[in-house]
Amino acid sequence: MAGCLGGGGDGGDGEVHFITDYYNDSWEALWGDLESQFEDETDIQMNIEEGGMSGTQEGRLAQLIQSGNPPDANTSTFDQVADIWATDQLEPVDDVVSSIEEVNGELSTGGAFLGGDTIYQIPHGVYISNFQYRADIYDDLGLEEPETFQDILDNARAIDESDEHDARGYGLAGMPTGKSQDEFQVLLASAGLSGLGVRWSDPEARDELEVYFPEEEVTMVLQFMKDLSQYSPDPTSIGWAESLGGWVQGQYAQCYHLNAWPVGVTAQTAEAQDSDALRGLAEATQIMAYPTWEGIDKDENWLSAPAPDGYHIFANAENTSDAKEWFEWVYADSMEQTVSFYAADPGRFLPSYTDVLSSDAFQNQDIMQAHPHLLEKLQYVQDEIWANHYGSVDEANISSPEALYMQRQWFYGEMVNRVVTNSNTVQEAYEWGRGKLEEALADAKEQFG
Numbered sequence: 001m002a003g004c005l006g007g008g009g010d011g012g013d014g015e016v017h018f019i020t021d022y023y024n025d026s027w028e029a030l031w032g033d034l035e036s037q038f039e040d041e042t043d044i045q046m047n048i049e050e051g052g053m054s055g056t057q058e059g060r061l062a063q064l065i066q067s068g069n070p071p072d073a074n075t076s077t078f079d080q081v082a083d084i085w086a087t088d089q090l091e092p093v094d095d096v097v098s099s100i101e102e103v104n105g106e107l108s109t110g111g112a113f114l115g116g117d118t119i120y121q122i123p124h125g126v127y128i129s130n131f132q133y134r135a136d137i138y139d140d141l142g143l144e145e146p147e148t149f150q151d152i153l154d155n156a157r158a159i160d161e162s163d164e165h166d167a168r169g170y171g172l173a174g175m176p177t178g179k180s181q182d183e184f185q186v187l188l189a190s191a192g193l194s195g196l197g198v199r200w201s202d203p204e205a206r207d208e209l210e211v212y213f214p215e216e217e218v219t220m221v222l223q224f225m226k227d228l229s230q231y232s233p234d235p236t237s238i239g240w241a242e243s244l245g246g247w248v249q250g251q252y253a254q255c256y257h258l259n260a261w262p263v264g265v266t267a268q269t270a271e272a273q274d275s276d277a278l279r280g281l282a283e284a285t286q287i288m289a290y291p292t293w294e295g296i297d298k299d300e301n302w303l304s305a306p307a308p309d310g311y312h313i314f315a316n317a318e319n320t321s322d323a324k325e326w327f328e329w330v331y332a333d334s335m336e337q338t339v340s341f342y343a344a345d346p347g348r349f350l351p352s353y354t355d356v357l358s359s360d361a362f363q364n365q366d367i368m369q370a371h372p373h374l375l376e377k378l379q380y381v382q383d384e385i386w387a388n389h390y391g392s393v394d395e396a397n398i399s400s401p402e403a404l405y406m407q408r409q410w411f412y413g414e415m416v417n418r419v420v421t422n423s424n425t426v427q428e429a430y431e432w433g434r435g436k437l438e439e440a441l442a443d444a445k446e447q448f449g
Helices: 025-042 057-066 078-086 094-104 135-141 149-161 179-190 215-229 240-248 261-273 276-284 320-331 335-343 366-370 372-389 401-407 411-420 426-448
Strands: 015-020 045-050 073-077 122-127 129-134 198-200 209-211 254-258 285-288 307-313
Touching: 015 057, 015 320, 025 045, 025 320, 025 335, 057 073, 057 078, 073 078, 073 320, 078 307, 078 401, 078 426, 094 122, 094 320, 094 335, 129 135, 135 149, 135 276, 135 285, 149 215, 149 254, 179 215, 179 254, 179 411, 198 401, 209 426, 215 411, 215 426, 240 254, 240 261, 254 261, 261 276, 261 285, 261 366, 261 372, 276 285, 276 372, 285 372, 307 320, 320 335, 366 372, 401 426, 411 426
Parallel strands: 015 045, 015 073
Antiparallel strands: 073 307, 122 307, 129 254, 129 285, 198 209
């Protein structure tokens, strides 16, 4: 496949270097087809490099930028490129997004990303956090949907101790970066405080952030994760990709995840393997808002807004105009072509454009026809979890360059890793993490003013 996985080439000579974590077998085939068509029509050469999931792509980006040879584009959540944006190294993409909206409907994500009226991300989808569980195992063991953290723990214990199933009680992410960080931050929000450990000094003025990392609540969340780890496969082996593989293999019956991603991967694997067992597993995977700490109402949850994921174009790259042409070509051609991007990774993303999810092209995909449960769960994530479990607390919106900078400080995930590996006690991990938090916020204020 021309260009794809080209050994990390750095672009140049009319070649668009694009780093992406939108990559599996289906993506690879799709990128290859579109790449060939685009090159035939435009004579613009593409070099599409697999970048890896959150926690791995950042190092590659930093290496290229520091060498003075940034890629032309990447895929990531916006916080992964916050420092790049803040130093004027991202290219505005308003014109591209406008063209895409004409075909796919308006953005559902609120538009601009800290740029006022200027857009710096070509959105693809949003990530909405939730809780997923095996309804078949729940039914067999007489378990009820959890309402609190304690209910999750009790269910995990019951599943783990049962002789009826091989699945472990919970799949806890314990790698020091990536999913463990996200899970920890969502648990903090579900306990009624900022997942980043910061808040506005003055909620009315909203001009300065301060550390807010209360010992009681933070250690409570860390202890909960430590307790869950005893009912999980080795947490240090679980990150984003591994969590999906573990779900498909039936390794555990409860987990934190995004959108309907485990459902989609299971459904896709079921069709690839023609497996009725996996079709049953996809159907049994249920999704709900993540439970809260006891005494915390859903309206006290500090989840503020879903994380938008999409494409960024680097202002100092060699072929920014060609990169813009590429994204406009692939997304503004037709609804059917746009839908093919969601078909490559079913359930992973909730589309960012208002007309996509309800379109005939989306709902008539083979995977959606074979697994109507998947479409139902995506609609539930949008209409129930996003609509009713996000944005309840006004002061939880700490949107700012400093907050984006904090989002990519990996010490949050390392705190979890230290606790589940018994490298630190819960108290030691908290004290270490608080020190890192204070340092990071000071650095953010110095960097962004």
